[in-house]
Amino acid sequence: xxxxxxxxxxxxxxxxxxxxxxxxxxxxxxxxxxxxxxxxxxxxxxxxxxxxxxxxxxxxxxxxxxxxxxxxxxxxxxxxxxxxxxxxxxxxxxxxxxxxxxxxxxxxxxxxxxxxxxxxxxxxxxxxxxxxxxxxxxxxxxxxxxxxxxxxxxxxxxxxxxxxxxxxxxxxxxxxxxxxxxxxxxxxxxxxxxxxxxxxxxxxxxxxxxxxxxxxxxxxxxxxxxxxxxxxxxxxxxxxxxxxxxxxxxxxxxxxxxxxxxxxxxxxxxxxxxxxxxxxxxxxxxxxxxxxxxxxxxxxxxxxxxxxxxxxxxxxxxxxxxxxxxxxxxxxxxxxxxxxxxxxxxxxxxxxxxxxxxxxxxxxxxxxxxxxxxxxxxxxxxxxxxxxxxxxxxxxxxxxxxxxxxxxxxxxxxxxxxxx
Amino acid sequence: xxxxxxxxxxxxxxxxxxxxxxxxxxxxxxxxxxxxxxxxxxxxxxxxxxxxxxxxxxxxxxxxxxxxxxxxxxxxxxxxxxxxxxxxxxxxxxx
Numbered sequence: 001x002x003x004x005x006x007x008x009x010x011x012x013x014x015x016x017x018x019x020x021x022x023x024x025x026x027x028x029x030x031x032x033x034x035x036x037x038x039x040x041x042x043x044x045x046x047x048x049x050x051x052x053x054x055x056x057x058x059x060x061x062x063x064x065x066x067x068x069x070x071x072x073x074x075x076x077x078x079x080x081x082x083x084x085x086x087x088x089x090x091x092x093x094x095x096x097x098x099x100x101x102x103x104x105x106x107x108x109x110x111x112x113x114x115x116x117x118x119x120x121x122x123x124x125x126x127x128x129x130x131x132x133x134x135x136x137x138x139x140x141x142x143x144x145x146x147x148x149x150x151x152x153x154x155x156x157x158x159x160x161x162x163x164x165x166x167x168x169x170x171x172x173x174x175x176x177x178x179x180x181x182x183x184x185x186x187x188x189x190x191x192x193x194x195x196x197x198x199x200x201x202x203x204x205x206x207x208x209x210x211x212x213x214x215x216x217x218x219x220x221x222x223x224x225x226x227x228x229x230x231x232x233x234x235x236x237x238x239x240x241x242x243x244x245x246x247x248x249x250x251x252x253x254x255x256x257x258x259x260x261x262x263x264x265x266x267x268x269x270x271x272x273x274x275x276x277x278x279x280x281x282x283x284x285x286x287x288x289x290x291x292x293x294x295x296x297x298x299x300x301x302x303x304x305x306x307x308x309x310x311x312x313x314x315x316x317x318x319x320x321x322x323x324x325x326x327x328x329x330x331x332x333x334x335x336x337x338x339x340x341x342x343x344x345x346x347x348x349x350x351x352x353x354x355x356x357x358x359x360x361x362x363x364x365x366x367x368x369x370x371x372x373x374x375x376x377x378x379x380x381x382x383x384x385x386x387x388x389x390x391x392x393x394x395x396x397x398x399x400x401x402x403x404x405x406x407x408x409x410x411x412x413x414x415x416x417x418x419x420x
Numbered sequence: 421x422x423x424x425x426x427x428x429x430x431x432x433x434x435x436x437x438x439x440x441x442x443x444x445x446x447x448x449x450x451x452x453x454x455x456x457x458x459x460x461x462x463x464x465x466x467x468x469x470x471x472x473x474x475x476x477x478x479x480x481x482x483x484x485x486x487x488x489x490x491x492x493x494x495x496x497x498x499x500x501x502x503x504x505x506x507x508x509x510x511x512x513x514x515x
Contacts, residue, residue: 025506027430030465031476032507182483189480192505196429205508288475291487305485307507310475 006045007066009209010036020066022126022201024208032307033209035066039256048228048259055079057106058114058217065217066210067121070160074150077117080105080121082225082373087341092361096232096371099338100222102378108145108169109379110138110300110347111243115214116146119203122210123152128201132156135204136184136239136300137166138378143203150175153273153278155200157187163299165382183294185305204240210401212242219250222373228260232370236359236376237353238269238278238323239301241312246316247375261350268365269316269323270356272296272331275293278309279323282316289313295326297386300378322365326355326400332387334358345380353377423444423500425455430506434461448481449492451502466504477505 009018013031024193046063054060058078062071081101089097089112102111116139123131132155133143140156147154154175158167159182171177180187195205203211230251237246244267254260274296281289289309294302306312312363316323326334331351339345346354357374361368362368380387395413397403425441435441441458443465445451452473456463468474486494496502500514 024508030430030474030506094440185485186483188508189478189503189505192508193428208508293488305478305487371491389454 004102004228005038006041006063007035007037008027009033010290020125022122022128024205024206035209035213037064039253043257046257049256051224058117058214058221061217061220064212064220064250064257065118065121067118068125071121073117075146076106077113078102078105078221079222082222083342083344085342088338091337092358094361094366094370094372095368095370098222098226098371098373099342099344100218100225100373100375101344102218103344103350103376103380107149108138108141109382110142111215111218111375111377112138112142113146114217115139115211116203118214119143119201119207119211120150120152122207123201123203124150126201126207128199129153130155130198131201131203131207132191132194133203133205134158134184134187135170136302137162137170137382138300139204140170140175140177140420141166142383144170144173145155147175148173157191157194159183159299161299163383164386165384169382184303185291188303188305188307212246215243215246216250218243218375219247220254220360222247223251223254226371226373228254229371230254230260230263230265231373232263233266233268233366233372235268235353235357235372235374237301237308237349237375238271238312239303239349241269241278241305243306243308243377244269244376245311245315248319264368266318266321266365267315267319268321268356268360269312270353271323271325272298272301272352273325273327274298275302275304276325277304278306278312279325281309281313282323286313296331296348297383298331300347300349300354300383301352304411314336322360322363323407324356324359324363326352326359330355332390335387336390338376339380345377346376347378347380347383348386349378350376350380421496421498421500423451423496423502425451425502425506428506431462431465431504434465436460436465436493445496447493447495448486448502452479452492461508469483478505478507479503480505 011026014029056079057076059073083099085097105113130153160179195202255262275294277289291305334355335351443454
């Protein structure tokens, strides 16, 4: 049986199946489509023991992804470290704290490389010559990088006020960059209209079901790196709300395949207080979240109308997890804390996730003996402007030993000088 | 007020292919009611069984999501554009 007959698009509301095509919503009831697999058939070709012969990157799980049989990976993506925390764990009073570090994801330093991996595989399959996205930055970087490598034209749409580093990190790959006067939700709406008008593969619009499947590999890797075990808790940053649901899907699939033992996993969602429609909805027990106008330094999470918000809320509730949010000062403090304790420099979204984890520990929702995984999804080099004020430039000194001693005297105080 | 409702491609099979529908209405709710009365096939895609606007349908008045304008009761002015845009979600409820 060929691999591409193992999955197809299915409506999450009415259940109608649509085969494989570039579409994100059901033409019958206009609800979202997702990739559904024939797991009995997948079981026959996917073997855990086969993985030992494969490189450690996201393509090692290819039977669990919506790829065609002749798919050849254009580049390695993912395969990021799961760091067993020592210092931070001690500081937070946890015995089993792990950091899944997609800040070093290849090729563009965020977990978005994973979703673009599966999305561009779908774009090529459907014959799109131009690909694009609406983006808060990381996705733009990932689309531009992989499109350049694969010889596809890229056109990406971003809010006009995006961080300069993220703009530059997209432009450098030769992508066409369209800045929109508006926030991400305005950009996203425009992209829905563009996908309606042009024959382009917009990765998070008409290719979205294939795109979001790439997120599952973040979850597969966590389970494999824990020794084919599921954690007790996962803390995940939420923008559109897709990643958290896809990590849950990954875990369920591994249970279905018999690759891990089933166990309850609590899913915790993290948002910035300045854009927290999902955590607000969870905390207030709303049936539907209320959209917000983003106002936060965590611009990669600044989605006020999260498309997957309803699914994220449902998952968090059903898993007995919770959602929390932290303000800008706590985001900055948490970025510094992660750097100082674990040597990991994350972007503002990682600051949100770390800050929320601390809050969940204080609230006793995460307990010391449990195995907790915190998902770090982006790199601090992209959002240096958010913390630049914390590190003012120091005075330069002359290249002379006396000058350095004088420096120690003034900067480090008399104690440091005496020690020398 | 004379206003225009913009219809996404996926909905046009219910509007005889029309990409735009002109109507007269004083609120967004009234405009939607006029639209679904004229094209009854569209009604169940705009509102759910409880009469609420469907969760995965976003409605904009000119550039703004109507949820920031007080919802569907927000008033229309002459020449306003009402946009219907299906929400693009791609998460998962599990396998």
